[in-house]
Amino acid sequence: MNEQNQQSDALPVARLLRYGRQVVMRAMERTRFEMRGGRRLAMKEVVEGSLEHKSVENPTKQIDKEIENDIIASLRKKLGTIAGLPPYAIFSEECGILACGSEAGSEQDARFVIFVDPVDGTEFAEALQGGWCLLGFYDAQERKALGAIAGDIFLDRLFWTPDEFGRASALDFITHSEFHLDCGPEHARKTRLKEARINVLTTKPSRYRALATQERLMAALQDNDCRINLSWGSNTLIQLAAGYADAAVEFARGFAAYDVLPGLILCRAAGACLLDLAGNDIDIDAAIDIDDIFDRYRKDPTHPRRLPFVAATTRPLAEELVGLLDMPDDGGGET
Numbered sequence: 001m002n003e004q005n006q007q008s009d010a011l012p013v014a015r016l017l018r019y020g021r022q023v024v025m026r027a028m029e030r031t032r033f034e035m036r037g038g039r040r041l042a043m044k045e046v047v048e049g050s051l052e053h054k055s056v057e058n059p060t061k062q063i064d065k066e067i068e069n070d071i072i073a074s075l076r077k078k079l080g081t082i083a084g085l086p087p088y089a090i091f092s093e094e095c096g097i098l099a100c101g102s103e104a105g106s107e108q109d110a111r112f113v114i115f116v117d118p119v120d121g122t123e124f125a126e127a128l129q130g131g132w133c134l135l136g137f138y139d140a141q142e143r144k145a146l147g148a149i150a151g152d153i154f155l156d157r158l159f160w161t162p163d164e165f166g167r168a169s170a171l172d173f174i175t176h177s178e179f180h181l182d183c184g185p186e187h188a189r190k191t192r193l194k195e196a197r198i199n200v201l202t203t204k205p206s207r208y209r210a211l212a213t214q215e216r217l218m219a220a221l222q223d224n225d226c227r228i229n230l231s232w233g234s235n236t237l238i239q240l241a242a243g244y245a246d247a248a249v250e251f252a253r254g255f256a257a258y259d260v261l262p263g264l265i266l267c268r269a270a271g272a273c274l275l276d277l278a279g280n281d282i283d284i285d286a287a288i289d290i291d292d293i294f295d296r297y298r299k300d301p302t303h304p305r306r307l308p309f310v311a312a313t314t315r316p317l318a319e320e321l322v323g324l325l326d327m328p329d330d331g332g333g334e335t
Contacts, residue, residue: 011086011111011112011139011146012082012085013137013146013147013162014164015082016079016082016112016137016146016147017137017146017147017149017160017162019075019078019079020075020114020135020137020147020149020160021149021158021160022074022078023071023074023075023078023135024071024133024134024135024149024150024151024158025151025158026070026074027067027070027071027074027118027133027151028133028151028152028153028156028158030066030067030070031063031067031119031131031133031153032153032154032156034063034066035063063118063119064093064094064118064119065094067118067119067133068092068093068094068095068116068118069095071092071116071118071133071135072090072092072095072098072116075090075100075114075116076100079100079101085101086101086111086112087099087100087101087109087110087111088100088101088110088111088112088113088114089107089110089112089113089114089140090113090114090116091113091114091115091116091257091258091293091294091297092115092116092117092118092258093116093117093118093256093258093259094118096297096301097294097297097298107294110140111139111140111141112137112138112139112140112141112146113137113138113140113290114135114136114137114138115134115135115136115137115138115257115258115261115262116134116135116258117132117133117134117233117234117258117259117262118133119131119132119133119153120132120133120134120232120233120234120235120259130152130153130154130155130232130235131153131154132150132151132152132153132233132234132235132238133150133151133153134148134149134150134151134233134234134258134259134261134262134263135148135149135150135262136148136257136258136261136262136265138261138288138290140290143285143286143290144285145261145264145265145268145284145285145288147160147161147162147265148160148161148261148262148263148265148266149262150234150238150262150263150266152238155172155174156172156173156174157170157171157172157173157174158170158171158173159181159238159241159242159266161181161265161266161269162269163180166269167180167181167269168180168181168182168241168266168269168270169181170242181241181242181243181266181269181270182243182270182271183240183241183242183243183267183270183271183272183313184242184243184313185243188243189246189313189314190246190247190312190313190314190317191314191316191317192224192316192317192320193220193221193224193226193317193320193321194224194225194226195224195225195226195227196224196226196227196246196247196317197226197227197229197244197245197246197247198221198226198227198228198229198245198246198247198248198249198321199229199231199235199236199237199239199240199245199247199248199249200228200229200230200231200236200248200249200250201230201231201232201233201236201250201252201255202230203230203232206252207252207253210251210252211252213326214251214324214325214326215326216324216325216326217249217321217324217325217326220324229245231245231248233255233259233260233263234255234259234260234261234262234263234264234266235263236248236250236263236311237260237263237264237266237267237272237311238262238263238266238267240267240270240272240311240312240313241263241266241267241269241270241272242270243313246312246313246317247310247311247312247313247317247318247321248309248310248311248312249309249310249311249321249325250308250309250310251277251308251310251325251327252308253306253308254306254307254308254309255306255307256304256305256306257288257293257304257305257307260307260309261284261288264282264284264287264309265284267311268284271313272311272312272313273311273312273313273314273315273317273318274309274310274311274318275309275310275311275318275319275322276308276309276310277308277309277310277322277325277327278322279319279322279323282307282309287307289305292305293305310322310325
């Protein structure tokens with residue numbers, strides 16, 4: 001996107017994403033340093049603070065708090081250098097809603113919103129097994145997703161969309177290679193369940209129990225020699241976009257917007273099929289209702305609106321998985 005040719009009321013999307021990538025890379029580096037160093041055990045301790053709102057079942061971790069504070073400070077500093085940038089809001093997992101910008105009033109005045117999840121998969125990061133740093137950009141005025149950035153903390157990879165050609169791209173800093181996200185080679189995409197790799201979120205006993213009740217799905221996965229990948233948050237979708245999985249299923253509760261928006265945006269850019277539990281296409285732009293998200297957060301930050309989904313590299317595979325799910329009358333998911 002050529003920023004010089006944009007209309008005066010358009011957002012400098014390319015610059016926002018460039019700064020966002022720099023912020024995510026900084027956060028990845030700091031997380032690796034903290035979790036591999038002498039402070040590792042201290043960083044695992046549960047903390048309480050005036051800005052953090054977590055249920056007792058999902059306590060705030062020190063690593064989340066410190067990295068998030070760093071991300072927010074960095075975003076404000078970098079975006080403060082953009083002359084004429086309209087007011088914006090940062091919506092983060094720990095700190096909630098923050099109105100930002102030189103003319104910021106309340107979050108209702110925000111032209112765009114940045115969703116922040118400092119460490120998606122904290123329990124994996126604590127064990128040095130994984131974890132992502134996530135940013136999602138949403139235009140509140142135009143009601144559309146602008147782009148996403150996802151940093152694979154311990155594999156040291158950066159994913160983002162759009163690049164200068166409107167695609168989803170990735171950089172692997174270990175191998176010094178760049179590649180595009182297209183759900184894997186076209187000829188290798190699954191159109192049926194046979195030997196498919198399915199990502200599911202099963203980090204808590206309740207998730208295992210929910211999966212175990214899906215008898216038709218489990219029987220089909222076994223009969224077709226499928227593999228179940230244990231995953232979390234946007235990771236379920238990012239792996240699909242990058243071609244490391246054939247499908248991702250989340251039916252038990254769904255994910256909050258700050259958890260799943262970057263993964264959804266990357267999947268859409270990579271050409272994946274995204275369906276709700278009724279088999280309808282998920283319109284990402286319409287699914288992110290900023291007013292509703294903010295209203296629900298203000299009423300009860302521990303119960304955000306959640307989005308269940310079935311995603312796959314091809315529509316036939318996604319539809320087959322939807323057809324195998326046994327859902328309650330309310331369609332599953334948690335609102």
